[in-house]
Each structure stands twice: as structure tokens, then as C-alpha cells.
Amino acid sequence: xxxxxxxxxxxxxxxxxxxxxxxxxxxxxxxxxxxxxxxxxxxxxxxxxxxxxxxxxxxxxxxxxxxxxxxxxxxxxxxxxxxxxxxxxxxxxxxxxxxxxxxxxxxxxxxxxxxxxxxxxxxxxxxxxxxxxxxxxxxxxxxxxxxxxxxxxxxxxxxxxxxxxxxxxxxxxxxxxxxxxxxxxxxxxxxxxxxxxxxxxxxxxxxxxxxxxxxxxxxxxxxxxxxxxxxxxxxxxxxxxxxxxxxxxxxxxxxxxxxxxxxxxxxxxxxxxxxxxxxxxxxxxxxxxxxxxx
Amino acid sequence: xxxxxxxxxxxxxxxxxxxxxxxxxxxxxxxxxxxxxxxxxxxxxxxxxxxxxxxxxxxxxxxxxxxxxxxxxxxxxxxxxxxxxxxxxxxxxxxxxxxxxxxxxxxxxxxxxxxxxxxxxxxxxxxxxxxxxxxxxxxxxxxxxxxxxxxxxxxxxxxxxxxxxxxxxxxxxxxxxxxxxxxxxxxxxxxxxxxxxxxxxxxxxxxxxxxxxxxxxxxxxxxxxxxxxxxxxxxxxxxxxxxxxxxxxxxxxxxxxxxxxxxxxxxxxxxxxxxxxxxxxxxxxxxxxxxxxxxxxxxxxxxxxxxxxxxxxxxxxxxxxxxxxxxxxxxxxxxxxxxxxxxxxxxxxxxxxxxxxxxxxxxxxxxxxxxxxxxxxxxxxxxxxxxxxxxxxxxxxxxxxxxxxxxxxxxx
Numbered sequence: 001x002x003x004x005x006x007x008x009x010x011x012x013x014x015x016x017x018x019x020x021x022x023x024x025x026x027x028x029x030x031x032x033x034x035x036x037x038x039x040x041x042x043x044x045x046x047x048x049x050x051x052x053x054x055x056x057x058x059x060x061x062x063x064x065x066x067x068x069x070x071x072x073x074x075x076x077x078x079x080x081x082x083x084x085x086x087x088x089x090x091x092x093x094x095x096x097x098x099x100x101x102x103x104x105x106x107x108x109x110x111x112x113x114x115x116x117x118x119x120x121x122x123x124x125x126x127x128x129x130x131x132x133x134x135x136x137x138x139x140x141x142x143x144x145x146x147x148x149x150x151x152x153x154x155x156x157x158x159x160x161x162x163x164x165x166x167x168x169x170x171x172x173x174x175x176x177x178x179x180x181x182x183x184x185x186x187x188x189x190x191x192x193x194x195x196x197x198x199x200x201x202x203x204x205x206x207x208x209x210x211x212x213x214x215x216x217x218x219x220x221x222x223x224x225x226x227x228x229x230x231x232x233x234x235x236x237x238x239x240x241x242x243x244x245x246x247x248x249x250x251x252x253x254x255x256x257x258x259x260x261x262x263x264x265x266x267x268x269x270x271x272x273x274x275x276x277x278x279x280x281x282x283x284x285x286x287x288x289x290x291x292x293x294x
Numbered sequence: 295x296x297x298x299x300x301x302x303x304x305x306x307x308x309x310x311x312x313x314x315x316x317x318x319x320x321x322x323x324x325x326x327x328x329x330x331x332x333x334x335x336x337x338x339x340x341x342x343x344x345x346x347x348x349x350x351x352x353x354x355x356x357x358x359x360x361x362x363x364x365x366x367x368x369x370x371x372x373x374x375x376x377x378x379x380x381x382x383x384x385x386x387x388x389x390x391x392x393x394x395x396x397x398x399x400x401x402x403x404x405x406x407x408x409x410x411x412x413x414x415x416x417x418x419x420x421x422x423x424x425x426x427x428x429x430x431x432x433x434x435x436x437x438x439x440x441x442x443x444x445x446x447x448x449x450x451x452x453x454x455x456x457x458x459x460x461x462x463x464x465x466x467x468x469x470x471x472x473x474x475x476x477x478x479x480x481x482x483x484x485x486x487x488x489x490x491x492x493x494x495x496x497x498x499x500x501x502x503x504x505x506x507x508x509x510x511x512x513x514x515x516x517x518x519x520x521x522x523x524x525x526x527x528x529x530x531x532x533x534x535x536x537x538x539x540x541x542x543x544x545x546x547x548x549x550x551x552x553x554x555x556x557x558x559x560x561x562x563x564x565x566x567x568x569x570x571x572x573x574x575x576x577x578x579x580x581x582x583x584x585x586x587x588x589x590x591x592x593x594x595x596x597x598x599x600x601x602x603x604x605x606x607x608x609x610x611x612x613x614x615x616x617x618x619x620x621x622x623x624x625x626x627x628x629x630x631x632x633x634x635x636x637x638x639x640x641x642x643x644x645x646x647x648x649x650x651x652x653x654x655x656x657x658x659x660x661x662x663x664x665x666x667x668x669x670x671x672x673x674x675x676x677x678x679x680x681x682x683x684x685x686x687x688x689x690x691x692x693x694x695x696x697x698x699x700x701x702x703x704x705x706x
Contacts, residue, residue, distance in 0.1 A: 011515045018508045116335075123597040124339035125561035126531060131539070138541050144511055147539045219539065220504050221531045221561060225336060229504050264496075264508040269470050271508075272499030 007265055010143030015261045021150045023257020024157035025212055029234040030241065030249040031161055032208035035168070038244035039181050039201045042092055043100060045108035047234070048227030049115050050206045053080050054213020055222045056118060059127050069132035069218070076214045077207035084206030088199050111228075118224040126221030153215050160211060161250045168246055177201065181244075236279045242292020252290060324624050325365040328612065329393040331383055331408065332423060334372035337501060337528030338400045340557040340599060342423040346398045346608040348594040349601055353612035356590070362620055369393060373404050375501055380404035384411045394418060394628055395615055398608050402426035402473035406433055413437045418631035420615060422607030425526070425553060426476040427694060430658040434701035436632040439639075441659045442607030443575050445473070446694040448552050449480035451573035451663045451687055456520055456550050457488040464550075465518035466495035467509050467533060469525035474500065477524040477552055493518045498525070506533045510540055514547060522550045530554055531561050538566050555602040559668055559680045567680075568670040573663055575692075576606040576647050577681055580664070587646035600678045606647040611659075614643045651689055656701035663692035 003009060029051060036044045057079055058072035067075065087110060095102045135149040168174040180187045180194050188194045213227075220226055234253075241252030256275055263271040282290060330350055332342040347370050359366045369387060373380035380399065387393035388411070395418045399405045405424030412419040413435040420439050421429055427446040429438060464485055468474040474497070482492050493516045496509045510533070513521045521542070523533050530551055537549055551558075554572040578588040578600045587609070591601055601609070618637040619627040627634045635657070643651040643659070651661040666681035674680065696704050 008515065011512065014511050014515075015508055018505075018511065021507075022505055119335060119339070121597070123557070123599065124335070124337060124343070124528065125341075125557045126528065128561065128563035128566065130565075145514075145541050145545075147541070149539070150507075219536065221528060221535060223337075223528060223561075225528070226504065229502055261508055265512065268496045268498060268509065270499075272502050 005266070012262075012265065014141075014144035015265050016258055017144070017146065018150075019258035019261020019264075020254060021154055021257070022260060023254035024154045025216060025230065025253075026234055026237050026257050027161055027250045027253025028157050028208055028212040028215075029230065030237040030253045031164055031246065032205040032212075033234065033238050034241070034244055034246055034249040035164065035208070036202055036205035037238070038246070039177060040088075040092070040103075040198055041096070041100060042103040042107065042202075044202075044205065045104055045231070046087070046111040046114070047107075047206075047209050048229075048231030049111040050080055050084065050209040050227070051213040051216070051230065052118065052224060052227035053083070053114065054210030055129070055217040055220075055226060056122070056127075056213075057210065058214045058217045059129050059222050062129065069214075072214050072217075073211070077211045080210035080213075081203040081207030085199055085203040088202040092202065093195070093199070115224050115228065122224060124223055124225065126223030126226075129217040129222050131218040149218060153219070156215065157212075160208065164208065165246055165250070233275055236275045240275075240279050240282045240289055242289025245289065245291040245293075248289060248291025324363060325367055326359075326395070326616075326619055326624060326627065327367045327369060327387075327391065327393045328395045328397055328615075329369040329371065329384075329387045329391075330397050330608070331371050331373050331380060331387075331404075332398040332400050333375055334370070336375050338375065338423070338526065340561075340597075341527050341555045341602060342398050342400050342604050342608075344596040345599055345601060345605040346422070348596070349591055349605045349609035350397065350612045351594065352587075352591040353609045354616070357613055357616045357620075359616060364616070364620065364624060366616070373399070373401070375401045375404065377403045377407040381407045381411055384408045385415075388412075388415045388417055394631070394634075395420065397611060398422050398604070399424050400604065401471075402428075402476060403471045405429060406472060409433055409435055409438055412631065416631045418615065418627075418634045420608075420611035422611055423604040425473050427480060427699070428472075428476060430654075430656045430694075431699040431701055434656045434699070434703050436657075436703060437635055438657045439611065439635060439653055439659055440657055441611045442603050443553075443573075443663070444658075444693065445477040445480045445553075447575075447663050447692050448477065448573050449484050450694075451665050451685075451692065452550055452552050452571060453481040453484045453522070454488070455571060455665055455685070456548065457485055457490050461520035461548050461550070462488070462490035463517070463519045464490060464492050464522050465513040465516045465520075466492065466522045466524050467506065467513060468495055468497050469500040469529055470497040471500045473526070474498075474524045478522070481522055481524065481550075481552060498529070500525075500529070503529065504532055506536050507540060509533075510537050510542060514540075514542055514545075518547070520548045520550050522552055524552055526553045527555070527558065531558050534558075534562055534570070535566060555604065556678070556680060557599055557602055560599070560678070564669060564671040564674055564680065567668045570668045571665065571684065572668070573665055574603045574681075575661055575663055576601075576603040577664060577666060577683075579679065579681070580683070581649075583646040583649065601647075610643070610645045610647045613645050614638055614641070614653075617641060654696060656696055656699055656704050658693055658696075658699075660689040660693060662689050663687040 057076040061067040241248035263274040400423030422441045427444040429440040639653045648661045665685040
């Protein structure tokens with residue numbers, strides 16, 4: 001059992017683990033997208049830029065305010081989430097009556113503008129952000145060398161996804177959210193302030209993206225294009241999982257991370273394409289996505 | 295009040311839109327147009343991008359074009375690292391805007407594609423940021439000068455130094471396009487020639503790879519002593535950052551950053567980048583002339599970046615091109631790109647960024663190559679004091695000998 005398909009088993013286990021870590025980012029980002037789409041019917045193409053803003057906000061807190069990683073984990077989602085609330089109130093809320101396409105174009109445009117502004121200010125090479133002292137170092141797992149920080153990312157992402165799922169499925173607030181998704185006028189007739197709930201939902205989705213950005217800052221170079229590199233894959237994840245399906249997007253995120261990780265061993269050149277091949281197949285077989293309702 | 299109907303408004307708008315075009319064609323007599331085509335928005339932006347444009351403008355000012363009666367116009371475009379986009383812009387520039395010189399063009403796949411277009415249209419092409427040594431090899435052209443560096447030079451200097459230091463077993467992490475392939479090929483040739491071995495390689499999708507951990511773990515599993523990074527810009531930064539995270543360097547594996555720019559070191563920070571060895575043909579703090587050039591251009595550099603070698607190459611290339619234009623006259627230079635390039639080859643080069651040099655028959659610009667080591671944080675005495683000089687390779691030894699390149703121009 002030393003080798004599986006000609007690849008040494010230890011190497012394969014390592015790649016599975018690394019795939020899981022990348023999957024954690026996919027899951028967190030696609031979760032935010034799914035939440036936003038579920039309630040707002042908006043395909044939030046600003047998501048990548050908001051992920052990038054999260055990483056930059058962490059860097060700014062450290063450089064300009066001296067607040068480290070742990071503070072960033074707490075404050076950045078609030079700050080970037082608030083910026084999301086402003087965008088929703090000022091712009092996105094005007095488009096709910098129109099076709100999906102308009103929301104997509106608006107958010108895509110906003111994303112490009114944000115990216116351009118950051119690029120003008122900070123260039124493209126990126127900024128250094130160090131792994132917090134508590135999470136430095138690595139475990140020797142025998143089959144591979146596992147940085148403690150990456151383990152932390154998986155655990156934290158799982159926790160964040162679980163918490164979001166619990167809020168939506170098991171609380172009264174979540175019940176309102178789901179009801180409003182089904183029939184907003186009726187929920188409003190019961191005295192629930194639906195527009196405010198929608199605004200806060202968008203803020204929460206954006207906060208999740210920003211949180212993922214903070215998690216990513218010490219691993220990837222903090223640069224303006226870090227979001228656009230990831231977002232296309234994340235959209236594929238959402239489409240495969242089923243638009244608007246919370247659990248579907250999380251499971252698909254982790255699953256596709258693993259598949260991508262394995263592709264990096266067996267056929268590295270195709271690792272950027274494999275997710276889209278899967279997307280095409282899933283759309284042909286199940287147009288509503290793996291976990292979506294037709 | 296007269297009302298304007300929609301149709302006449304549209305016609306008026308169209309007419310206004312056409313105006314600048316007519317003007318542009320009318321003023322062409324003593325005007326030279328330089329098109330800077332590079333990455334303005336992606337992972338190579340800080341390596342060339344707006345910094346290259348600033349260096350081109352500095353060259354025009356230093357040359358004193360206006361005082362010599364030459365009007366130089368600079369156009370800028372973003373090729374997004376895509377050959378189709380680059381070729382379209384190059385064609386538009388030449389056909390519609392009457393551009394005479396196309397400059398910079400990073401990303402080897404785009405560099406090679408634009409090389410074809412410029413030759414076909416008989417304009418001039420100075421490539422500064424592109425790396426593939428094929429530009430002066432199989433793909434060499436009478437309309438092209440390859441200015442700053444190439445994959446053969448990098449392979450010989452950095453790769454050769456690593457092998458001499460005992461790194462004889464290599465694994466490559468290669469960006470999967472023309473540049474990565476050329477850099478891997480040229481480096482592997484030096485490794486084998488020096489008795490070393492290449493244990494394996496992995497080709498990473500370009501652009502769009504952000505996580506290199508999987509490839510780094512594969513590299514480590516190969517038990518290579520040296521991991522050769524045949525990539526650039528943001529890819530190199532992420533590879534080095536993640537190699538540190540996975541403890542590869544602490545376990546005695548050496549990283550060979552085969553192409554690394556000063557902006558990459560700046561982004562990594564000295565704490566992560568210290569000890570890395572790389573090769574440049576220009577470093578701002580090399581001597582009095584390079585420092586003087588840097589001081590002049592610094593106010594117009596974006597984000598306070600110090601110019602890197604690719605950007606300095608745009609300065610040096612523009613300056614030499616304008617010298618040739620002044621020498622032969624604007625009309626003659628505009629008439630034939632190949633003639634202009636031939637004149638550039640006939641004249642010795644000299645400027646603050648690269649010092650004295652020359653251009654070979656195959657289009658290779660010759661100047662010394664510097665093997666540099668990234669300083670430790672404690673050694674750095676000020677902002678952007680990043681490199682110490684390990685070794686200088688003379689101009690006539692730094693690049694591939696003409697005979698080995700297989701350039702058809704030279705054989706005939």
C-alpha cells in the first residue's frame with residue numbers, strides 16, 4: 001500500500017489535506033455568496049473584492065493602528081461588513097425589482113472599481129503579513145510537514161460555516177430569513193422589517209468574505225488581484241452546489257478543494273480547469289446543481 | 295429655442311469622436327510614437343506597468359527630444375498577459391495610430407506574438423520585460439532588440455551559481471507557458487552540463503495559481519536539493535512565501551528564484567526573502583550613475599517603487615532608440631523599423647542605468663549581469679537597500695553565444 005495509482009501514499013495524503021485547506025476558503029466564500037443569493041437574489045460579483053478588502057483591512061489595522069491578527073479577526077468583518085451595508089443601501093437595493101443580470105453587472109462593476117482603487121494605491125506585488133506568533137511553526141505528520149496555521153484555517157472555517165448554518169436553520173432569525181426568501185410580502189405583513197433584514201444579510205455575507213480575507217492574508221500575498229483569482233472558482237463552486245443552497249455550497253467547497261488538490265498531483269496543468277469541467281458536467285446532468293431544488 | 299433631434303446629436307457626437315484621429319494623422323511629420331505595451335493590472339504590474347511608462351518619459355526628457363525638434367508621443371496599453379489582447383492592440387496601434395516603436399511587452403507568450411506583428415508591419419520593437427531567449431534565437435527578427443535580460447542569462451548566472459554551490463539535484467516549479475518552459479529548459483541545460491540532475495518538474499497553470507503548497511510538497515517529496523522557481527512576479531512571491539510556511543528552507547532545501555525583481559523582494563519583506571540569490575542587469579544602488587538615474591525617475595514612479603531592471607530597460611531602450619532616430623532623421627526612422635533597428639545595432643549604447651554596451655546582430659543587447667544576494671534585515675541600511683553583489687558576469691559572457699542561438703538572421 002505504499003503507492004496509489006503510482007503516487008506514493010504519503011504524498012497523496014498530504015495533497016488531500018492541502019486540498020481540504022483550499023476547500024475551506026472555497027467553502028467560506030461560496031457560503032457568503034449562497035446566503036446573499038438566497039435572500040437578495042443578487043449574484044454578488046463584488047465578493048472577490050470584499051475578500052481582498054478583508055486581507056487589506058487586516059494589513060492596515062496592523063500597520064496603521066498596531067492591532068494584530070486576533071483583533072483583525074474580530075474587527076475586519078465588522079468594518080468590511082459595514083461597507084457592504086452601505087453599498088447595499090445606496091446602490092444594490094435599487095435593483096431588486098429588475099432582472100438578476102442588473103445586479104450582477106452592478107456588483108461586477110463595483111468590484112472592478114474597488115480593485116482598481118487598491119491597485120492604484122498599493123501596486124500589484126502585494127504586502128507582507130506575517131503569521132501570528134501563536135500559530136507559527138509546523139507539525140510533522142510523518143507523511144508531510146503541516147504548518148499549524150493551515151490547520152487553524154480549516155478548523156476556523158469549519159466553525160464559521162457551522163455557525164452560519166445553525167443561525168439560518170435553527171434560530172428564529174434564520175426562520176424569518178428563510179420565510180422572507182419564500183415570500184417577502186407575507187413576512188412583511190407579519191410586522192418583520194424585511195428591507196432591514198435584507199441589508200443586514202448582505203452585510204453578513206460580506207463579513208464572511210472579509211473573514212476569509214483575514215484568514216488568507218498570512219498565506220497568500222496581500223494584493224489587489226487576490227480576490228479575482230479566487231472568485232471565478234468560487235462561483236463555479238456555488239453553481240455546482242446549487243445556487244442558494246447553504247449546506248450544498250459548504251460541502252461542495254470542501255469537496256472541490258480536494259478534487260483540485262488531487263488534480264495537482266495527477267495532472268498539474270489541468271488543476272485550474274478541472275472545476276469548470278465538473279461544473280459543465282453537473283449542469284448537464286443536474287441543472288439546479290448537486291444540492292439545489294429544481 | 296431650437297430643438298436638436300437625436301439624429302443630429304448622434305452625428306455631432308460621431309464627428310467629435312473622429313476629430314482627434316484626423317489631427318493625429320496631420321501632425322505626424324516630426325512626431326515619433328512610442329507604444330508601451332505591458333501589464334497594467336495583473337501580477338506583473340509592479341515589475342513593469344506604470345513604472346515602465348515613467349522610465350520611458352524620463353528617457354524622453356533626458357534625451358531632450360523637444361530641444362532637438364522631435365516630438366515624442368507615448369501611448370500606453372494593458373495586454374492583460376494575453377497574447378490575443380496584445381496582438382490586437384499592437385495591430386491597432388500600428389494600423390490606426392501610426393505607432394513607430396512598441397516597447398516593454400512582458401509575458402513571453404505575448405512577447406513572441408507581438409514580435410511577429412511588428413516584423414510583418416516593419417516597425418521597431420524593443421522588448422524589455424519579456425524573458426524567453428527565443429526572441430534572439432529561433433524567433434529573432436530584424437525589427438527586434440531584446441534589451442534587459444533573458445532566460446539563458448538567468449539560467450547561466452543564477453542556475454550556474456547554485457550548481458557550483460553544491461545544488462546538483464533540482465526540481466522545477468514552472469509557470470505553464472512560453473516563459474516558464476524556456477526558463478526551465480535553459481536552466482536544466484546548465485544543470486546537466488555541470489553534472490547535476492533534474493529530478494522532476496511540475497507545470498502550474500498561468501495565470502491564476504495562488505496556492506503553491508501542493509507543488510512545493512511534491513518538490514520536497516522528490517528529495518531535490520534545489521527547487522527551481524521558473525516563474526515570476528506574483529507567482530514567485532507566493533511560492534517563496536509558502537515555501538517558508540512549509541518549512542522547506544529550514545530543512546535545507548534551497549530555493550532558486552530564477553527570475554526575481556526588486557519589487558518582489560519588497561513585497562516579501564527581507565525577513566522572508568533573506569539569503570535568496572537572484573540575477574539582475576540593473577540595481578538602483580549599484581554605482582553613482584544608477585543612483586543618479588533612480589533619483590531622477592523616482593518622483594514619477596508609482597507607489598514609491600524603486601525601478602527594477604525591466605523598467606530601467608525601458609529607459610535605456612527608449613534613449614538609444616531616440617539617439618538612432620535623431621541620427622537618421624524622423625522621416626527615415628518612421629519609414630522602416632528594420633532600418634532603425636539596424637542603426638541602433640551600429641551605434642554603441644551608453645546610459646546611466648546599464649552603462650556602456652552594444653547590440654548584437656541577432657538583436658541581443660549586451661551588458662553585464664549581476665549575481666545578487668538578498669540582505670538580512672540587520673544588514674539593510676535604509677529603504678530599498680536589499681541586495682549585495684556576489685559576482686559580476688561580463689557583457690560578452692553573460693548571454694548566449696550567437697552561434698548557439700540558431701538565429702536565422704545571423705546564419706544568412
